[in-house]
Amino acid sequence: MTIDIQxxxxxxxxxxxxxxxxxxxxxxxxxxxxxxxxxxxxxLLRIIxxxxxxxxxxxLFEGEETLNRHPRDRRVGFVFQHYALFRHMTxxxxxAFGLQVRPRGQRPPKAEIAERVHRLLKLVQLDWLADxxxxxxxxxxxxxxxxxxxxxxxxxxxxxDEPFGALDAKVRKELRRWLRHLHxxxxxxxxxxxxxxxxxLELADRVVVMSQGRIEQxxxxxxxxxxxxxxxxxxxxxxVNRVECRVESGQVLLEAGGxxxxxxxxxxxxxxxxxxxxxIELLPPDERLGAATVRLVHEVGPVTRAEVExxxxxxxxxxxxxxxxxxxxxxxxxxxxxxxxxxxxxxxGEPPRPxxxxxxxxxxxxxxxxxxxxGMG
Amino acid sequence: xxxxxxxxADSLPSLLWAALAFTVPLTLASFALGxxxxxxxxxxRLFGPPPLAAIVRFYVWIIRGTPLLVQLxxxxxxxxxxxxxxxxxxxxxxGFTLSVGAYTSEIIRAAIGSVPKGxxxxxxxxxxxxxxxxxxxxxxQALRVAVPPLSNSFISLVKDTSLAAAITVPELFQAxxxxxxxxxxxxxxxVEVALIYxxxxxxxxxxxxxxxxxxxxxGGFLEARS
Numbered sequence: 001m002t003i004d005i006q007x008x009x010x011x012x013x014x015x016x017x018x019x020x021x022x023x024x025x026x027x028x029x030x031x032x033x034x035x036x037x038x039x040x041x042x043x044l045l046r047i048i049x050x051x052x053x054x055x056x057x058x059x060l061f062e063g064e065e066t067l068n069r070h071p072r073d074r075r076v077g078f079v080f081q082h083y084a085l086f087r088h089m090t091x092x093x094x095x096a097f098g099l100q101v102r103p104r105g106q107r108p109p110k111a112e113i114a115e116r117v118h119r120l121l122k123l124v125q126l127d128w129l130a131d132x133x134x135x136x137x138x139x140x141x142x143x144x145x146x147x148x149x150x151x152x153x154x155x156x157x158x159x160x161d162e163p164f165g166a167l168d169a170k171v172r173k174e175l176r177r178w179l180r181h182l183h184x185x186x187x188x189x190x191x192x193x194x195x196x197x198x199x200x201l202e203l204a205d206r207v208v209v210m211s212q213g214r215i216e217q218x219x220x221x222x223x224x225x226x227x228x229x230x231x232x233x234x235x236x237x238x239x240v241n242r243v244e245c246r247v248e249s250g251q252v253l254l255e256a257g258g259x260x261x262x263x264x265x266x267x268x269x270x271x272x273x274x275x276x277x278x279x280i281e282l283l284p285p286d287e288r289l290g291a292a293t294v295r296l297v298h299e300v301g302p303v304t305r306a307e308v309e310x311x312x313x314x315x316x317x318x319x320x321x322x323x324x325x326x327x328x329x330x331x332x333x334x335x336x337x338x339x340x341x342x343x344x345x346x347x348x349g350e351p352p353r354p355x356x357x358x359x360x361x362x363x364x365x366x367x368x369x370x371x372x373x374x375g376m377g
Numbered sequence: 378x379x380x381x382x383x384x385x386a387d388s389l390p391s392l393l394w395a396a397l398a399f400t401v402p403l404t405l406a407s408f409a410l411g412x413x414x415x416x417x418x419x420x421x422r423l424f425g426p427p428p429l430a431a432i433v434r435f436y437v438w439i440i441r442g443t444p445l446l447v448q449l450x451x452x453x454x455x456x457x458x459x460x461x462x463x464x465x466x467x468x469x470x471x472g473f474t475l476s477v478g479a480y481t482s483e484i485i486r487a488a489i490g491s492v493p494k495g496x497x498x499x500x501x502x503x504x505x506x507x508x509x510x511x512x513x514x515x516x517x518q519a520l521r522v523a524v525p526p527l528s529n530s531f532i533s534l535v536k537d538t539s540l541a542a543a544i545t546v547p548e549l550f551q552a553x554x555x556x557x558x559x560x561x562x563x564x565x566x567x568v569e570v571a572l573i574y575x576x577x578x579x580x581x582x583x584x585x586x587x588x589x590x591x592x593x594x595x596g597g598f599l600e601a602r603s
Contacts, residue, residue, distance in 0.1 A: 084495035098503030
């Protein structure tokens with residue numbers, strides 16, 4: 001089933017939680033709402049579920065207006081961050097409850113309810129815990145019961161609010177993979193909220209990046225990661241160096257000190273350069289360019305990171321696997337291979353400029369940018 | 378000593394009869410009716426329209442702010458002047474019901490409020506109406522929180538029914554007073570009455586323990602989330 005979100009706005013007092021949100025979720029899609037806390041992602045999810053009302057705008061399910069419908073009539077399965085299982089009932093009854101409370105005409109016979117509940121509990125691999133109470137289960141098990149409970153009512157849409165937020169890292173990864181399989185199997189249109197970029201990129205068909213009540217970017221995990229359309233998305237999705245600089249005559253200069261880093265076309269003036277740590281290369285020092293100093297080297301699992309100071313600015317660098325690891329205090333040359341420039345003042349929707357790296361030889365941009373390409377010491 | 382024991386034994390049947398015929402029925406009936414009033418009052422205060430909520434708040438204020446004995450006198454001796462004449466037992470029943478209703482409404486209100494909002498939302502999201510959510514998920518969980526303070530009210534009530542003696546209900550305490558009037562043995566009789574009240578409240582305390590144990594099956598009190 002498709003979900004159309006049109007012009008949704010919501011205020012809490014003077015605080016604008018959502019501002020004119022427009023989004024279409026296709027049938028069978030798995031969409032992630034990704035953003036920091038306070039970005040409005042949970043509010044949007046709750047509006048879709050009917051647990052919160054919007055100030056303006058509308059939500060259509062399969063083209064049909066839903067906003068004035070009570071949550072119970074929307075046939076939306078909702079999975080809460082803190083599970084919200086009915087703690088006075090066994091696992092079996094938690095899952096069966098949604099079917100047991102239906103009006104007599106729509107209620108399946110007892111045997112059918114039991115069969116369906118056991119099938120769902122098998123699906124979430126908890127059949128053996130049917131007679132336990134929620135407080136006798138681990139966090140991961142509770143969340144799977146919550147999922148089975150949401151699926152029992154055969155929802156048209158499955159909404160998950162930070163479903164793995166309260167779980168530890170290992171369980172979270174396991175459940176993530178498992179949910180992906182489940183979605184592929186059942187194909188229910190699903191929307192989940194997360195502040196974990198890794199979770200969003202791994203799980204979702206499409207990622208909606210939100211900030212301060214607005215949508216920053218919508219795209220496939222690959223698109224939002226490789227070509228972020230705003231500085232916010234760049235910073236939120238993965239580690240990134242945020243470098244204040246200015247562009248003069250086609251050269252990108254460090255704001256502090258004016259050291260050239262590379263080239264840029266179509267822009268002059270202050271800008272912010274975003275560079276991912278693995279897009280920086282450390283080369284043997286070169287007298288003409290002024291050396292950078294390795295300040296810190298630390299290994300995190302398989303990845304070796306270095307903090308490198310160049311002309312008074314600290315850069316975070318991820319070293320290629322298997323390469324030589326420089327020593328602390330060593331002099332190196334810092335070469336930025338890829339980056340994105342966001343002019344300080346730009347119209348909303350205006351695309352960022354690509355950063356043009358120097359040719360490997362020296363401070364000359366890889367493309368000819370006119371006369372101002374003099375080398376500096 | 379022997380004199381004490383024979384007097385106690387001789388008066389026991391009529392005292393027990395008064396307890397069984399008046400004290401116990403008055404306690405049970407006014408507590409049951411009071412709970413209904415308390416539940417309705419709590420629900421109106423939490424979810425009702427503001428004018429209605431204001432009325433029940435006024436009711437709770439009046440009942441909690443005036444002595445129970447004065448309320449009983451008003452109902453039994455005062456109302457006839459306004460043309461409403463009640464027998465002693467119904468008058469006591471009304472007085473105690475109103476009192477129980479006011480006090481337990483606060484307990485029930487707090488207990489309902491202690492059930493996390495997520496429980497309502499979870500109930501709605503699997504297709505329940507407000508009434509279903511209230512009856513089948515919120516109240517059962519609120520009950521667990523409410524049992525200890527409600528038991529308090531119940532045990533107080535058993536003893537408070539002795540006030541009905543003042544409006545001519547022939548309950549346990551009044552029966553004792555009558556025997557004292559003929560035997561002139563207040564010490565023995567009132568000790569005996571106190572012991573009977575003690576037995577009654579002990580039975581109730583034991584019932585509370587059993588009920589709590591039953592309700593605790595599905596989890597400890599300290600667990601905030603499930």
